[in-house]
Amino acid sequence: MLRSVVLASIVLGCGHLIAGVARADTPQQILAVYAAQARTQVPSFAGFSAERGEAFYNEKHLVKGAGMVSCASCHLKDARYSVYAHQTDIPCRTCHVINDWEHPDPKHAKKRRIEPFAPSANPKRLSDPRYVETFLRLNCLMLLSRECTTLEKGDVLTYLMAFEGGSKGDLVNVGSRLAKRAAVPQ
Numbered sequence: 001m002l003r004s005v006v007l008a009s010i011v012l013g014c015g016h017l018i019a020g021v022a023r024a025d026t027p028q029q030i031l032a033v034y035a036a037q038a039r040t041q042v043p044s045f046a047g048f049s050a051e052r053g054e055a056f057y058n059e060k061h062l063v064k065g066a067g068m069v070s071c072a073s074c075h076l077k078d079a080r081y082s083v084y085a086h087q088t089d090i091p092c093r094t095c096h097v098i099n100d101w102e103h104p105d106p107k108h109a110k111k112r113r114i115e116p117f118a119p120s121a122n123p124k125r126l127s128d129p130r131y132v133e134t135f136l137r138l139n140c141l142m143l144l145s146r147e148c149t150t151l152e153k154g155d156v157l158t159y160l161m162a163f164e165g166g167s168k169g170d171l172v173n174v175g176s177r178l179a180k181r182a183a184v185p186q
Contacts, residue, residue, distance in 0.1 A: 120166065136156075
Protein backbone atom coordinates (compact mmCIF):
# COMPACT_ATOMS: atom_id res chain seq x y z
CA MET A 1 0.00 0.00 0.00
CA LEU A 2 2.75 2.44 0.98
CA ARG A 3 4.65 1.53 -2.18
CA SER A 4 1.59 2.40 -4.33
CA VAL A 5 1.22 5.75 -2.60
CA VAL A 6 4.90 6.55 -3.14
CA LEU A 7 4.73 5.54 -6.82
CA ALA A 8 1.56 7.57 -7.33
CA SER A 9 3.23 10.59 -5.71
CA ILE A 10 6.24 10.28 -7.99
CA VAL A 11 4.09 9.96 -11.10
CA LEU A 12 1.92 12.91 -10.10
CA GLY A 13 4.99 14.98 -9.25
CA CYS A 14 6.62 14.25 -12.61
CA GLY A 15 3.36 14.88 -14.40
CA HIS A 16 3.18 18.28 -12.73
CA LEU A 17 6.69 19.17 -13.98
CA ILE A 18 5.91 18.05 -17.53
CA ALA A 19 2.57 19.86 -17.41
CA GLY A 20 4.41 23.01 -16.29
CA VAL A 21 6.65 22.85 -19.33
CA ALA A 22 3.65 22.06 -21.55
CA ARG A 23 1.96 25.33 -20.47
CA ALA A 24 4.92 27.42 -21.63
CA ASP A 25 4.68 29.20 -24.99
CA THR A 26 7.99 31.04 -25.27
CA PRO A 27 11.62 30.18 -24.57
CA GLN A 28 11.46 32.54 -21.58
CA GLN A 29 8.47 30.65 -20.15
CA ILE A 30 10.16 27.29 -20.73
CA LEU A 31 13.23 28.66 -18.96
CA ALA A 32 11.07 29.88 -16.05
CA VAL A 33 9.64 26.37 -15.66
CA TYR A 34 13.17 24.90 -15.69
CA ALA A 35 14.21 27.47 -13.06
CA ALA A 36 11.31 26.40 -10.81
CA GLN A 37 12.31 22.76 -11.26
CA ALA A 38 15.97 23.57 -10.53
CA ARG A 39 15.01 25.37 -7.29
CA THR A 40 13.17 22.25 -6.09
CA GLN A 41 16.07 19.96 -7.08
CA VAL A 42 18.92 22.17 -5.83
CA PRO A 43 17.95 24.60 -3.05
CA SER A 44 21.15 26.62 -3.65
CA PHE A 45 20.20 27.22 -7.32
CA ALA A 46 21.27 30.78 -8.21
CA GLY A 47 20.18 30.96 -11.84
CA PHE A 48 21.19 29.69 -15.25
CA SER A 49 24.40 30.71 -16.96
CA ALA A 50 24.98 31.48 -20.64
CA GLU A 51 28.69 30.81 -20.04
CA ARG A 52 28.02 27.32 -18.67
CA GLY A 53 25.54 26.78 -21.51
CA GLU A 54 28.13 27.76 -24.12
CA ALA A 55 30.72 25.43 -22.57
CA PHE A 56 28.18 22.58 -22.51
CA TYR A 57 27.03 23.29 -26.10
CA ASN A 58 30.61 23.17 -27.42
CA GLU A 59 31.91 20.31 -25.20
CA LYS A 60 32.79 17.26 -27.28
CA HIS A 61 31.67 13.77 -26.28
CA LEU A 62 32.60 10.42 -27.76
CA VAL A 63 29.72 9.08 -29.87
CA LYS A 64 30.09 5.54 -31.17
CA GLY A 65 30.64 5.54 -34.91
CA ALA A 66 31.08 9.31 -35.12
CA GLY A 67 34.01 10.19 -32.87
CA MET A 68 34.04 13.36 -30.80
CA VAL A 69 30.78 15.29 -31.25
CA SER A 70 29.22 18.34 -29.59
CA CYS A 71 25.88 20.11 -29.97
CA ALA A 72 27.70 22.59 -32.23
CA SER A 73 28.82 19.76 -34.51
CA CYS A 74 25.31 19.54 -35.97
CA HIS A 75 23.72 22.80 -34.87
CA LEU A 76 26.80 24.96 -35.54
CA LYS A 77 28.80 27.23 -33.23
CA ASP A 78 26.81 30.25 -34.37
CA ALA A 79 23.26 29.07 -33.75
CA ARG A 80 21.85 31.75 -36.06
CA TYR A 81 22.84 29.78 -39.16
CA SER A 82 20.89 26.96 -40.74
CA VAL A 83 22.59 24.05 -42.45
CA TYR A 84 21.52 21.38 -44.88
CA ALA A 85 21.97 17.77 -43.93
CA HIS A 86 25.22 16.18 -45.06
CA GLN A 87 26.89 19.57 -45.37
CA THR A 88 28.88 19.34 -42.14
CA ASP A 89 31.83 17.19 -41.14
CA ILE A 90 29.40 15.17 -38.99
CA PRO A 91 27.08 12.97 -41.05
CA CYS A 92 23.36 13.44 -40.40
CA ARG A 93 22.99 9.83 -39.44
CA THR A 94 25.06 10.58 -36.35
CA CYS A 95 22.35 12.76 -34.89
CA HIS A 96 19.28 11.79 -36.85
CA VAL A 97 19.40 8.07 -37.48
CA ILE A 98 17.24 7.57 -40.53
CA ASN A 99 17.79 4.81 -43.03
CA ASP A 100 16.47 5.60 -46.48
CA TRP A 101 13.97 2.75 -46.30
CA GLU A 102 12.63 4.05 -42.93
CA HIS A 103 12.00 7.55 -44.24
CA PRO A 104 8.44 8.36 -45.38
CA ASP A 105 9.86 10.00 -48.51
CA PRO A 106 13.16 8.15 -49.25
CA LYS A 107 13.88 10.26 -52.33
CA HIS A 108 14.17 13.34 -50.12
CA ALA A 109 15.58 11.66 -46.99
CA LYS A 110 18.93 13.41 -47.25
CA LYS A 111 17.59 16.86 -48.06
CA ARG A 112 16.89 17.74 -44.44
CA ARG A 113 17.60 21.28 -43.31
CA ILE A 114 18.58 22.02 -39.72
CA GLU A 115 17.02 25.38 -38.96
CA PRO A 116 18.77 28.01 -36.81
CA PHE A 117 18.80 26.98 -33.16
CA ALA A 118 18.79 30.48 -31.65
CA PRO A 119 15.30 31.89 -30.95
CA SER A 120 16.40 35.30 -32.28
CA ALA A 121 17.02 33.71 -35.70
CA ASN A 122 14.15 31.24 -35.61
CA PRO A 123 11.31 32.24 -33.23
CA LYS A 124 9.57 28.87 -33.73
CA ARG A 125 12.63 26.81 -32.73
CA LEU A 126 12.17 26.85 -28.94
CA SER A 127 8.49 27.71 -28.74
CA ASP A 128 6.93 24.24 -28.40
CA PRO A 129 7.68 22.95 -24.89
CA ARG A 130 6.97 19.30 -25.70
CA TYR A 131 9.30 19.46 -28.70
CA VAL A 132 12.01 21.17 -26.63
CA GLU A 133 11.77 18.49 -23.93
CA THR A 134 11.82 15.64 -26.47
CA PHE A 135 14.63 17.25 -28.47
CA LEU A 136 16.82 17.77 -25.40
CA ARG A 137 16.13 14.28 -24.08
CA LEU A 138 17.05 12.56 -27.35
CA ASN A 139 20.14 14.65 -28.02
CA CYS A 140 21.40 14.35 -24.45
CA LEU A 141 20.95 10.58 -24.59
CA MET A 142 22.91 10.50 -27.84
CA LEU A 143 25.77 12.72 -26.67
CA LEU A 144 25.97 11.90 -22.97
CA SER A 145 24.31 8.47 -22.77
CA ARG A 146 22.03 10.02 -20.13
CA GLU A 147 19.35 12.67 -19.90
CA CYS A 148 20.46 16.24 -19.29
CA THR A 149 19.91 17.74 -15.87
CA THR A 150 17.52 20.64 -15.47
CA LEU A 151 20.55 22.88 -14.89
CA GLU A 152 22.15 21.75 -18.17
CA LYS A 153 18.90 22.32 -20.09
CA GLY A 154 18.44 25.78 -18.58
CA ASP A 155 22.06 26.76 -19.21
CA VAL A 156 21.87 25.72 -22.88
CA LEU A 157 18.56 27.56 -23.39
CA THR A 158 20.06 30.64 -21.70
CA TYR A 159 23.06 30.45 -24.04
CA LEU A 160 20.85 30.08 -27.13
CA MET A 161 18.65 32.95 -26.01
CA ALA A 162 21.74 35.19 -25.67
CA PHE A 163 22.25 35.24 -29.45
CA GLU A 164 21.03 38.49 -30.96
CA GLY A 165 19.98 39.21 -34.51
CA GLY A 166 18.10 37.30 -37.13
CA SER A 167 19.05 34.37 -39.31
CA LYS A 168 22.47 34.52 -40.93
CA GLY A 169 21.38 32.25 -43.78
CA ASP A 170 22.59 28.80 -44.76
CA LEU A 171 26.06 27.39 -44.41
CA VAL A 172 27.19 24.88 -47.00
CA ASN A 173 30.12 22.46 -46.74
CA VAL A 174 30.92 23.41 -43.17
CA GLY A 175 34.39 22.31 -42.15
CA SER A 176 35.94 21.48 -45.51
CA ARG A 177 35.17 24.77 -47.22
CA LEU A 178 32.84 27.39 -45.87
CA ALA A 179 30.34 28.96 -48.24
CA LYS A 180 27.51 31.17 -47.09
CA ARG A 181 24.26 31.43 -48.98
CA ALA A 182 22.16 34.56 -48.85
CA ALA A 183 20.20 35.07 -45.66
CA VAL A 184 16.79 33.45 -45.68
CA PRO A 185 14.06 36.14 -45.81
CA GLN A 186 11.99 36.25 -42.67
